[in-house]
Amino acid sequence: MLEPFLLRALIASLGLAVVAAPLGCFVVWQRMAYFGETVAQAGLIGVALGLALQMDVTWGVLIVALAVAALLVWFGRQKLVALDSILGLLHHAALAAGVIATSMIRGAPVDLTGFLFGDVFAVTRSDVAIILIGGALVLAAVAWLWQPLLRLAVHEELAAAEGVDREKVRTVFIVLLAVTIAVAMKIVGILLVMAFLVVPAVAARPLAGTPERMVVLTGLAAAVSVVSGLWLSAMIDSPGGPSIVLLMSVLAGISLSWAAFGRPGRRQG
Amino acid sequence: MPDSNGGAASAPEPCAHGSGHACVPHRHDGISAAIDPSALISARGLCVARHGRELLIDVDLDIHEREIVTLIGPNGAGKTTLVRVLLGLERPDSGVVHRRRDLKIGYVPQRFDSDDVIPMTVERFLMLGGSYGARRIGEILEHVDAAKVRGQQLGQLSGGELQRVVLARALLRNPNLLVLDEPVQGVDYSGEADLYNLIARLRDEAGFGVLLVSHDLHIVMARSDRVVCLNRHVCCSGLPEAVAQHPSYGRLFGAEAARAFALYRHDHDHSHDLSGMPTAAGDGAPARGDD
Numbered sequence: 001m002l003e004p005f006l007l008r009a010l011i012a013s014l015g016l017a018v019v020a021a022p023l024g025c026f027v028v029w030q031r032m033a034y035f036g037e038t039v040a041q042a043g044l045i046g047v048a049l050g051l052a053l054q055m056d057v058t059w060g061v062l063i064v065a066l067a068v069a070a071l072l073v074w075f076g077r078q079k080l081v082a083l084d085s086i087l088g089l090l091h092h093a094a095l096a097a098g099v100i101a102t103s104m105i106r107g108a109p110v111d112l113t114g115f116l117f118g119d120v121f122a123v124t125r126s127d128v129a130i131i132l133i134g135g136a137l138v139l140a141a142v143a144w145l146w147q148p149l150l151r152l153a154v155h156e157e158l159a160a161a162e163g164v165d166r167e168k169v170r171t172v173f174i175v176l177l178a179v180t181i182a183v184a185m186k187i188v189g190i191l192l193v194m195a196f197l198v199v200p201a202v203a204a205r206p207l208a209g210t211p212e213r214m215v216v217l218t219g220l221a222a223a224v225s226v227v228s229g230l231w232l233s234a235m236i237d238s239p240g241g242p243s244i245v246l247l248m249s250v251l252a253g254i255s256l257s258w259a260a261f262g263r264p265g266r267r268q269g
Numbered sequence: 270m271p272d273s274n275g276g277a278a279s280a281p282e283p284c285a286h287g288s289g290h291a292c293v294p295h296r297h298d299g300i301s302a303a304i305d306p307s308a309l310i311s312a313r314g315l316c317v318a319r320h321g322r323e324l325l326i327d328v329d330l331d332i333h334e335r336e337i338v339t340l341i342g343p344n345g346a347g348k349t350t351l352v353r354v355l356l357g358l359e360r361p362d363s364g365v366v367h368r369r370r371d372l373k374i375g376y377v378p379q380r381f382d383s384d385d386v387i388p389m390t391v392e393r394f395l396m397l398g399g400s401y402g403a404r405r406i407g408e409i410l411e412h413v414d415a416a417k418v419r420g421q422q423l424g425q426l427s428g429g430e431l432q433r434v435v436l437a438r439a440l441l442r443n444p445n446l447l448v449l450d451e452p453v454q455g456v457d458y459s460g461e462a463d464l465y466n467l468i469a470r471l472r473d474e475a476g477f478g479v480l481l482v483s484h485d486l487h488i489v490m491a492r493s494d495r496v497v498c499l500n501r502h503v504c505c506s507g508l509p510e511a512v513a514q515h516p517s518y519g520r521l522f523g524a525e526a527a528r529a530f531a532l533y534r535h536d537h538d539h540s541h542d543l544s545g546m547p548t549a550a551g552d553g554a555p556a557r558g559d560d
Contacts, residue, residue, distance in 0.1 A: 028386065029384075029386055029387045031386070154387055154389060154397060155381065157353075157378055158378055158435075158438075159397075160356075160358055161358060161374055161378075161448070162374065162398060163374075209388050211387060211389060214388050
């Protein structure tokens with residue numbers, strides 16, 4: 001029988017793998033990996049906020065993630081500087097501010113490693129509950145908005161001309177992304193959250209022929225990585241979150257190699 | 270302003286020679302002409318400026334059911350901006366766009382960059398515009414001559430195939446207004462006439478209005494009920510023949526275009542007999558416009 005802490009780690013990570021699959025796919029489809037990265041790293045400021053206000057850091061991360069996402073959307077309205085440049089600036093600034101903010105928390109020195117890389121074996125029963133409930137809400141919202149989200153991802157203007165309310169759908173998606181980042185933070189940490197979303201989707205892309213199939217394959221790739229990553233972690237006593245992400249990356253590497261070698265020719269005319 | 274041979278096609282110039290077009294900020298509806306409530310889309314007094322450049326100046330446009338309206342103008346004339354404003358993708362700085370309540374748009378954008386990042390078969394892509402039976406999808410793909418690509422990935426299609434698939438998606442929606450922004454880009458030359466004939470035939474069957482944007486003069490004119498000649502403002506509009514004879518049309522496109530147009534009219538007389546298109550009403554009505 002599994003140790004309780006191992007069982008909690010397994011349930012939490014598998015739950016997250018399922019929730020992250022559709023979001024990770026949309027992040028990849030909409031080229032928002034860097035956007036998510038910036039929002040996630042700003043989460044460290046949220047950690048400081050949570051510690052300072054003595055509440056669960058998940059809430060702090062969520063608040064700051066939403067604020068930074070809103071700031072990015074607002075910055076995106078100007079066209080003089082491309083968004084990726086702004087992201088390049090902001091994600092370092094956010095990390096720096098987060099490190100400084102956590103260092104200023106009074107009391108016992110904060111162990112940053114746990115927040116940066118997660119501590120999957122330390123998840124509590126309430127963490128598991130947050131992940132399962134929050135995850136179910138996120139999944140329900142994604143299912144509800146699946147068609148308009150997909151239409152926007154395929155061709156934004158076409159969807160908008162056909163009547164999709166792009167402001168609304170975009171906003172909901174960003175909120176869902178921020179919620180997922182906040183919830184996933186305890187397991188894989190601020191620095192690896194986006195890898196948890198993006199890498200399985202990358203692994204799934206070469207094998208998928210339809211968007212729905214890609215989501216399923218993404219979930220499978222993530223679940224396989226979670227189980228084998230936790231097993232690896234138990235065997236060689238490596239950190240849990242990084243082990244999962246490393247195995248995800250191995251899958252993505254194999255999949256991309258297959259795509260690069262196996263199907264060099266594409267697109268006629 | 271020197272007269273007609275100014276090579277205007279290469280260097281777009283406004284053809285408002287003191288014709289009274291101007292953008293008045295916060296212009297009130299009382300000043301602009303009333304919208305046409307029977308039209309699918311009715312726009313009045315549209316003005317758009319970006320970075321201090323006026324892209325659209327006081328543009329009025331109506332599109333009715335069963336009407337093929339062709340929007341022509343040189344590069345930089347604001348054609349795409351006007352379409353985007355009509356579709357609601359961009360807000361005008363002033364002016365109003367009235368969309369009829371039952372308006373349902375089928376849109377074929379100027380460029381459809383298919384993206385391999387999303388795995389997407391043609392069939393799945395068509396289902397994104399609504400939910401349709403497999404049989405109806407087959408029929409429409411047959412219509413646009415793209416039946417054989419049904420199971421393929423979007424990213425594997427050629428430009429012409431992709432254009433026809435996007436057209437199929439627009440048609441599947443049973444639109445009452447079909448908007449095509451330069452639909453022949455990426456379609457080989459022999460495909461152009463086919464595409465326009467197809468659109469005109471489907472218009473006859475389904476009765477939707479069509480807004481067609483083009484800089485390709487002679488083929489475009491063939492099936493249009495009305496041509497609107499745009500160079501930031503509406504230079505002239507009316508029946509194809511009347512527009513072609515309008516002085517500001519010649520100024521805008523130069524003598525070359527006028528010749529191409531004459532050639533087209535010859536072609537049209539032939540295809541006219543074959544396809545049995547009704548004669549355009551109001552023969553000889555002069556185009557409205559400057560001068």
